[in-house]
Amino acid sequence: MSDNTKKWFSLNLNSKKKQNTGSCGCGKTSGGCGSHTKDQISDKEFDAAVDAAIGDERKKDGFDQVFDVQMDRRTAFRKLTASLVIGAGAISTSCNLTSGEETKEKAQIDWEEQFKGNYKLMTDEEKKATVDRLVRSYQLRKGKNINMSSKNAEKDVLFGYAFNISKCQGYMDCVSACVEENNQDRNSQMEYIRIHEMKDGKGLKFDEADDNYYHEVPAEGHFYMGTQCFHCDNPPCVEVCPVQATWREEDGLVVVDYDWCVGCRYCMAACPYDGRRFNWSTPEVPENEINKNQHYLGNRMRKKGVMEKCTFCVQRSRAGKNPACVEACPTGARIFGNLLDPDSTIRWVLNNKKVFRLKEDLGTEPKFWYFMD
Amino acid sequence: MKRLKVFGSLVKDSLDTTTQGSKKYHIWMAFLTFIMLIGMYCYSLQIEHGLSVTGMTDRVSWGLYISNFTFLVGVAAAAVMLVMPTYVLKDIDFKQAVLIGEGLAVAALIMCLAFVVADMGGPSVLWHMIPGIGVFNFPASMLTWDVIVLNGYLFLNISIPFYILFRRYQGKVPNPKIYVPGAILSVFWAVGIHLVTAFLYQGLQARPFWNNALLGPRFLASAFAAGPALIILVLAIIRTFTEFKIEDKTIKKIGMIVTVAAQINLIMLVSELFKEFYAPTHHSESAYYLFFGLHGKTALLPWIWTAIPLNVLATVLLTFGKLRNNLKVLYFCCFILFIAIWIEKGFGLIVPGFIPGPYGKISEYTPTGIEIGVTLGIWALGAFIFTILAKTAIKIETGKLQFRK
Numbered sequence: 001m002s003d004n005t006k007k008w009f010s011l012n013l014n015s016k017k018k019q020n021t022g023s024c025g026c027g028k029t030s031g032g033c034g035s036h037t038k039d040q041i042s043d044k045e046f047d048a049a050v051d052a053a054i055g056d057e058r059k060k061d062g063f064d065q066v067f068d069v070q071m072d073r074r075t076a077f078r079k080l081t082a083s084l085v086i087g088a089g090a091i092s093t094s095c096n097l098t099s100g101e102e103t104k105e106k107a108q109i110d111w112e113e114q115f116k117g118n119y120k121l122m123t124d125e126e127k128k129a130t131v132d133r134l135v136r137s138y139q140l141r142k143g144k145n146i147n148m149s150s151k152n153a154e155k156d157v158l159f160g161y162a163f164n165i166s167k168c169q170g171y172m173d174c175v176s177a178c179v180e181e182n183n184q185d186r187n188s189q190m191e192y193i194r195i196h197e198m199k200d201g202k203g204l205k206f207d208e209a210d211d212n213y214y215h216e217v218p219a220e221g222h223f224y225m226g227t228q229c230f231h232c233d234n235p236p237c238v239e240v241c242p243v244q245a246t247w248r249e250e251d252g253l254v255v256v257d258y259d260w261c262v263g264c265r266y267c268m269a270a271c272p273y274d275g276r277r278f279n280w281s282t283p284e285v286p287e288n289e290i291n292k293n294q295h296y297l298g299n300r301m302r303k304k305g306v307m308e309k310c311t312f313c314v315q316r317s318r319a320g321k322n323p324a325c326v327e328a329c330p331t332g333a334r335i336f337g338n339l340l341d342p343d344s345t346i347r348w349v350l351n352n353k354k355v356f357r358l359k360e361d362l363g364t365e366p367k368f369w370y371f372m373d
Numbered sequence: 374m375k376r377l378k379v380f381g382s383l384v385k386d387s388l389d390t391t392t393q394g395s396k397k398y399h400i401w402m403a404f405l406t407f408i409m410l411i412g413m414y415c416y417s418l419q420i421e422h423g424l425s426v427t428g429m430t431d432r433v434s435w436g437l438y439i440s441n442f443t444f445l446v447g448v449a450a451a452a453v454m455l456v457m458p459t460y461v462l463k464d465i466d467f468k469q470a471v472l473i474g475e476g477l478a479v480a481a482l483i484m485c486l487a488f489v490v491a492d493m494g495g496p497s498v499l500w501h502m503i504p505g506i507g508v509f510n511f512p513a514s515m516l517t518w519d520v521i522v523l524n525g526y527l528f529l530n531i532s533i534p535f536y537i538l539f540r541r542y543q544g545k546v547p548n549p550k551i552y553v554p555g556a557i558l559s560v561f562w563a564v565g566i567h568l569v570t571a572f573l574y575q576g577l578q579a580r581p582f583w584n585n586a587l588l589g590p591r592f593l594a595s596a597f598a599a600g601p602a603l604i605i606l607v608l609a610i611i612r613t614f615t616e617f618k619i620e621d622k623t624i625k626k627i628g629m630i631v632t633v634a635a636q637i638n639l640i641m642l643v644s645e646l647f648k649e650f651y652a653p654t655h656h657s658e659s660a661y662y663l664f665f666g667l668h669g670k671t672a673l674l675p676w677i678w679t680a681i682p683l684n685v686l687a688t689v690l691l692t693f694g695k696l697r698n699n700l701k702v703l704y705f706c707c708f709i710l711f712i713a714i715w716i717e718k719g720f721g722l723i724v725p726g727f728i729p730g731p732y733g734k735i736s737e738y739t740p741t742g743i744e745i746g747v748t749l750g751i752w753a754l755g756a757f758i759f760t761i762l763a764k765t766a767i768k769i770e771t772g773k774l775q776f777r778k
């Protein structure tokens with residue numbers, strides 16, 4: 001238990017770090033190689049030191065030494081897992097004569113990824129380690145490099161979004177930009193953004209709106225309204241998750257740890273805004289269309305059976321850029337920015353326009369406002 | 374050491390008991406195994422291709438699995454209807470039936486857990502949910518409450534009958550001081566598991582169809598009708614096929630419980646329908662979809678209009694003492710009531726919660742063959758487990774299976 005800060009067990013089979021800190025070139029501290037300089041201590045001192053180190057274990061022998069050790073549940077589980085992993089590893093290594101270095105490394109990465117902890121609870125080093133593993137894994141499998149960030153939320157930043165209903169013409173450039181930016185599954189045509197086409201003169205009639213149109217826009221007598229994840233300040237989806245695989249970051253983004261999600265879809269049932277999407281099968285993106293500029297919490301490749309959603313393009317927004325939908329919008333209907341910055345455009349909109357939010361009666365406090373010119 | 378020896382012999386004896394039997398028994402078990410294998414194959418397809426092999430989509434994200442889970446929690450909770458009078462109120466009548474009831478609870482709970490696992494997108498990372506090594510979002514998430522109460526109830530329902538049978542097996546009398554506190558606890562626990570499961574849905578402000586205060590009580594009422602109804606049917610079968618003696622009095626008493634619960638359930642149904650249809654709001658759309666269909670989408674109509682008449686018919690028939698005390702009528706009523714509540718609390722509760730969607734979009738749900746295969750497989754698993762438990766329990770209870778020193 002050299003590293004007690006870790007929240008999960010890791011193997012370190014391929015660790016580059018030297019485990020043994022013995023000063024001798026032979027790597028042993030026992031002195032068997034003969035080049036050790038013997039520390040001069042008397043027998044008495046030696047006994048005292050041994051007593052201090054192992055104490056009452058000295059009186060035990062045989063398996064008592066192994067089984068009669070005090071440990072908490074966590075350590076016990078960790079040791080059990082360790083033996084399991086080592087056993088399985090030993091079997092796979094001994095049965096596989098031809099496995100090369102790369103195969104071993106892949107297996108190592110897969111094990112560590114399988115048993116890693118929840119990203120939300122990781123320290124910065126642990127976050128970096130998992131990102132490195134994912135990058136390396138991609139390199140080993142696809143032979144290509146990706147760039148993945150684990151950038152945390154910045155101080156004094158709270159992201160907010162405003163949507164101008166008067167301006168939107170329903171071109172759906174935001175939708176396709178979002179799909180490309182966020183590496184969404186092309187097979188199931190997963191889209192985070194839905195554009196609702198509504199009839200003029202009827203008000204906001206969502207149930208009569210068409211969110212799946214294939215005709216020329218803007219259609220006569222219609223107006224358009226986009227919905228996506230609203231990044232609520234009081235998100236019901238976060239409350240219900242049994243494993244805390246989804247949470248609200250300091251800068252207000254509601255994110256998912258795809259590797260921690262168990263796929264129960266409770267969050268999906270809890271979301272009043274249809275903001276969440278599920279990978280019903282393995283997501284597929286053509287290799288040449290993959291956006292290689294990724295964030296752990298954002299557009300990295302997902303697997304089947306996990307939840308995903310709009311992250312306000314965390315890989316872009318935390319790098320100081322606008323989300324892809326904002327950048328792609330040809331009409332300027334979409335406004336994104338820092339709510340805590342009094343000079344931001346979003347603050348200007350909130351201060352000068354008559355803004356409203358959807359389903360405010362539910363108390364979810366979305367950070368997504370609508371307004372009209 | 375002696376206990377271990379007795380336990381070893383019990384395991385050996387029960388293995389002998391469960392592997393030997395009449396031809397009918399063997400055909401029954403082979404049939405269940407066959408269905409389970411089909412279920413396994415369907416599940417392997419689901420593991421390979423993901424949940425896309427089911428009929429669920431982003432619009433209707435829970436379906437047949439969660440429907441059956443919800444219903445079976447009720448069946449499990451119903452064991453309490455037998456436990457309470459026997460252990461707590463010292464009503465001797467129920468004593469033979471209570472072990473059967475608890476066996477049924479164990480089978481139902483295992484089915485519940487199987488349905489939840491089948492519904493998971495990532496069963497390989499389910500350890501994330503284990504308190505201590507994973508991250509357990511307690512008490513915020515109702516699902517974690519459900520994990521605790523279901524597993525706790527499973528433990529109670531395994532340990533109490535096991536203690537009793539273990540004593541009987543050695544020819545000793547079980548000590549009430551040991552099992553009665555457990556039995557009392559399980560009475561409260563049973564109410565707990567069902568209320569918590571109801572809260573799972575009731576707590577979602579996003580789904581107005583579920584977000585009403587009557588859901589929890591209605592769960593209890595329907596559970597205490599459907600569960601004992603199943604127990605009556607099972608007792609009837611056991612009475613015919615084994616030497617286990619169950620008196621008419623016992624069955625009639627359970628029939629009384631079913632009647633009262635079915636009546637309360639019907640009153641609550643009326644109250645619910647009144648609220649939805651007297652002054653319909655935007656939030657009544659799910660109910661409209663369920664009972665009349667919306668914009669020409671009518672997938673659930675055949676289901677609910679089967680359930681409601683069956684429910685009413687059964688309740689009316691049961692209400693008349695003369696009819697209820699005629700065992701043939703009672704069995705018939707229990708059967709149709711069980712079917713009615715399975716539809717009402719499964720499909721009729723889960724699916725309309727998602728329709729219309731948060732923005733009024735109506736997309737319907739139909740389970741696929743693979744989904745149905747897995748579901749049938751899990752039901753077969755439940756029946757298999759129950760048969761094994763009941764066969765051993767009956768042998769011990771009738772004194773045929775005893776520890777030989």
